Amino acid sequence: MENHNEPLYLYPVWIRFWHILNALFCLTLIITGLSIQFSNPTIIVKFRAAVAVHNVAGVLLSFNYIVFFIGNLFTKNGGYYVIEVSGYFSRLKAQFHHYTIGVFKKEAAPFPVTMESKFNPLQQFSYVAVMYIVLPLVILSGLGLLYPEITVNSFIGISGLDYTDLLHLFCGFIVSIFMCIHIYFCTFGKTAISNFKSIINGYH
Amino acid sequence: MIYRANVRPAWVVLVLLLCFAVAFALAKHSDSAATAKQADNHEVPEKIDMTKFKNSETNEQCLKCHGQSKYTYENAESKKMVNKRMYSELIIKRDEFYVSNHKGFKCTDCHSEEYATFPHSGNLRMESKANCIDCHGGDEKYAKFQFEKIDSNFMASVHSQKHSQDFTCWMCHNPHTYKINARTNDNLQETITYDNLICLSCHSDITKYELLTNKEKPNILVKHEWLPNQASHFTNVRCIECHAQNKDTLIVAHEIVPKNLAVKKCESCHAKNSILYASLFKYQVRENIKAKGWFKGLFLSETSTIGPDQNNTLNIISLALFALTILVILIHAVIRIQKSH
Numbered sequence: 001m002e003n004h005n006e007p008l009y010l011y012p013v014w015i016r017f018w019h020i021l022n023a024l025f026c027l028t029l030i031i032t033g034l035s036i037q038f039s040n041p042t043i044i045v046k047f048r049a050a051v052a053v054h055n056v057a058g059v060l061l062s063f064n065y066i067v068f069f070i071g072n073l074f075t076k077n078g079g080y081y082v083i084e085v086s087g088y089f090s091r092l093k094a095q096f097h098h099y100t101i102g103v104f105k106k107e108a109a110p111f112p113v114t115m116e117s118k119f120n121p122l123q124q125f126s127y128v129a130v131m132y133i134v135l136p137l138v139i140l141s142g143l144g145l146l147y148p149e150i151t152v153n154s155f156i157g158i159s160g161l162d163y164t165d166l167l168h169l170f171c172g173f174i175v176s177i178f179m180c181i182h183i184y185f186c187t188f189g190k191t192a193i194s195n196f197k198s199i200i201n202g203y204h
Numbered sequence: 205m206i207y208r209a210n211v212r213p214a215w216v217v218l219v220l221l222l223c224f225a226v227a228f229a230l231a232k233h234s235d236s237a238a239t240a241k242q243a244d245n246h247e248v249p250e251k252i253d254m255t256k257f258k259n260s261e262t263n264e265q266c267l268k269c270h271g272q273s274k275y276t277y278e279n280a281e282s283k284k285m286v287n288k289r290m291y292s293e294l295i296i297k298r299d300e301f302y303v304s305n306h307k308g309f310k311c312t313d314c315h316s317e318e319y320a321t322f323p324h325s326g327n328l329r330m331e332s333k334a335n336c337i338d339c340h341g342g343d344e345k346y347a348k349f350q351f352e353k354i355d356s357n358f359m360a361s362v363h364s365q366k367h368s369q370d371f372t373c374w375m376c377h378n379p380h381t382y383k384i385n386a387r388t389n390d391n392l393q394e395t396i397t398y399d400n401l402i403c404l405s406c407h408s409d410i411t412k413y414e415l416l417t418n419k420e421k422p423n424i425l426v427k428h429e430w431l432p433n434q435a436s437h438f439t440n441v442r443c444i445e446c447h448a449q450n451k452d453t454l455i456v457a458h459e460i461v462p463k464n465l466a467v468k469k470c471e472s473c474h475a476k477n478s479i480l481y482a483s484l485f486k487y488q489v490r491e492n493i494k495a496k497g498w499f500k501g502l503f504l505s506e507t508s509t510i511g512p513d514q515n516n517t518l519n520i521i522s523l524a525l526f527a528l529t530i531l532v533i534l535i536h537a538v539i540r541i542q543k544s545h
Contacts, residue, residue, distance in 0.1 A: 036474075036511075037514070037519075039511070040475035040476065042471075047470050047471040047475075051432075051470065069214055069217070073212065073218070078212045079212070081213050081214070082210060082211065082212055103540065104539060104543045106543070106544075132214065133217075136217055148436055149433070149436055150232075152231045152235055169518075173522050176526065177525070177526065180526075180533060181533065184533045187537075
């Protein structure tokens, strides 16, 4: 997907640190979340332990998200998430075409990684959606479930907890789907493991 | 003209979060205003029209002394009028009695006719008092209330087993104020509070608790410290949901179990097959459906428990979508590997 020779230093320490923690918390939350949802009979982790771990991991993920959020407000990294609207749809199509057909024909990636643009259009779309829509929602709804007394009692005849619960589950589901696809797409580097190495040593 | 949205998404989210915070604060404000209004409405005292009760005139002969905290009589020897205090447990409040289920009765329907003379004879203290089942047992008119089942469950309960004859129905249900609640009140919250106050009338009141046991009164808050969000649990769950057996046969279970058998597993309630839906909630959902129709009754419920309100269809759809994602990834990976060889 990329043809550069010079390694690019794309992932500064704070991003790598944030990323690995985010990955661990998300994984923990998905496993314990499933254990809470399907708890009787127990799958994977016992209910009480799952709730305790889920709560702690959720709070830690929220703090970690604040690091990501502030970092991307003020550092250069935040610029990678800015979507250039004009012609975006056709770029999205080109990237989709590459993943569905081009990649099998060993075609070069249409949007190789550069210091100016770290993400291809599909990555931009999915990262913005997950990091700036889904994650804030899952964190807020999680807070609403952690402290049910702050949740609005009812809205058009339905308990506020019902909405919060449903939103939390929906967002959690999106995150888990995202994680599967994200991990698979990381095998699209020079070799199957080169992108995994990049997020550890910082060089692409 | 080329349009470029040169704004970092983080700034957009920050603005949206601020809007959300304002909306949330407004929603909470109107929420608490509504609750306060509701509380105000409840404080309007009911005016009792004494003339509309068929036995109120007869009952006044008793209530002129037992209806308030003092009574007056003429001392036969000194011929003077004497004011005395009425013991609090012998006071029958008119405004409570005449809205209770037993409001149509004469005092002497249940108490001896001999009480008509004053001063009352000392022997009358030994009078045996009727229990619920003595009047309601075997009566078809009351069959739906399942008094026999309540009685047998109560007999098996720790209350009856530990305290034998001392523990009667009247320990929890005052016949002079008893008012049916779970079946007639569509406000679930009020039913829960009503039921819990019955338990708390002894379990948080040392003077009543000491009548039956020499044990030190337990501190309910400390005993339930293990319970997360204790306040929410106490206001939204009835004590008997965890402390009684045979919940699925009665709306108000009466078989209170010893503390070591009380429910202590979170998933007993917070899972699909929640025990909460065995009695009161099941009844409420059924009544809701009867009153509002299938869709509204089932889905437009203002109460919610995290866990049991799972939608099976949604569960299946989400699992299927997840499996589909994995399948597509696998197919993609296999084709990629094949093409690379």
